[in-house]
Amino acid sequence: MTASLLTLADSRLPAGGHTHSGGVEQAIAAGLVRDPASLAAFLLRRLVTSGAVAAGLAAAACRGRNLPVLDAEADARTPSPALRAASRQQGRGLVRVGRRAWPSPLWDALPAAPHHPVALGVAAAAGGLTPRDAAAAAAYLSVSGPATAAQRLLAMDPLTVAAVTARLAPEIDAVAEDCLSRADGELSADTDPLLDLLAEVHATRGDRFFAS
């Protein structure tokens, strides 16, 4: 582990993550997230589905796999057009800051507005990190952003939300380990239809605070 990982996973890295709720805004509207327990359940579910997919893609991108192919793999695992757009928007934001923070020729192999996990893998490689680090960052970011969004929208106790996120650490590590133990080239496809549906309903709303 190097300090680059801390920068990469820091919610203050100006990559646009704070304008995305990872489905939490709509989950709250649907009554699925109401309190710390339901938030923890939502985050865990998100972690082992879209978080695991993102971790696999980020590790593979960091390992130097073909980036346009990985980007297409991400598309194939993201049936919701709204989620694809959200992922590409965040990928674009990460590339913007990542190119400045960790200059490297690796960035040039990325397609324009890549999926976020693919950009994350490249950022990790450019920052001298390992595929394991890339996977951990992706898994962590799959819950940290949504947790903050819930804290803001429900005016939850920030200490409680921090505790919920911190206690997911073993599960986050397990997700990162799991994608490394898979056979080379095998990416998780455990996407969650609930997140797809939430994103599609959310995208039609005129009264939303978050981009996704």
Added chain:
Amino acid sequence: MPPDHNLDDYVDAYEHGHRHGGPLRVGLGGPVGSGKTALAAALCRTLGAEYDLAVVTNDIYTTEDADFLRRNAVLPDDRIEAVQTGCCPHTAIRDDITANLDAVELLEARHPGLELVLVESGGDNLTASFSYGLVDVQVFVVDVAGGDKVPRKGGPGVTASDLLVVNKTDLAPLVGADLDVMRRDSAVVRGDKPTLLISLREDPAATEVAEWVRAQVRARQLQQA
């Protein structure tokens, strides 16, 4: 710092921050209801024929201000972009400007001849300010109805903005605000930086603010030439 650490390594981290070419980006900040959208609309009406221009809005519910600009037929739809700020209007213009940069870059790509982009912030408090990574100059709009002590209270918007606009002077007699006090206090906290006391109700063309914006556009064009 290690002895062999070369500070030149950092130079490229900031030199890419300076944009070459492209439109002048003007931030319009200030508290809720002070007249930011009214000012944006006025500037579009007054400057729309002179400059190729576009607007980015940062409303809480994303489209209220954008809809106002459209309804008032000030600008065609494809020149207005609304940004979602994730409940944090201030973060979106200062700490993580990604969503706003995306919106500005989208407008620039759609209208390659763009000369002026107005970025209206979501209403915030007196501590709000734009990052200069997002805008070239910023206007802070307060209003007379907020009380004549606002300039004295200061805050980065009041003290450090490139132009302070005190709007709604027409309301001064109704709310018992002393415009001379506001003018004097602004001069004290702002030094040489300009302040304009205006009423968009009485001057819907925002004549003086438009003149200031013209001077900024000219300055940028000279600097780029």
